[in-house]
Amino acid sequence: MQYMKKIGGPIDPECDCYACQNYSRAYIRHLIKANEILGVRLLSIHNINFLTKLMEKVRIEIENDSLLEFKKDFYKKYGYTND
DSSP, X not given: OHHHHXXXXXXXXXXXXXXXXXOOHHHHHHHHHTTOHHHHHHHHHHHHHHHHHHHHHHHHHHHTTOXXXXXXXXXXXXXXXXX
């Protein structure tokens, strides 16, 4: 039960894609485990949206000459460390 609470929300609470706005992580996980094509499609929708928004932000940061700060914030937010 505790595990289901952890995966009950959207893939990414900050994302505005169709998958995150309409489906929970738990349901998408169920679809993937059941080999339902909808699970893969929803993940693809999310991933394409994520990458598109990321590239939009990168372009803006390049124009503002602040790409290195953006990179540090991005790495911190998504748990990347280069230790």
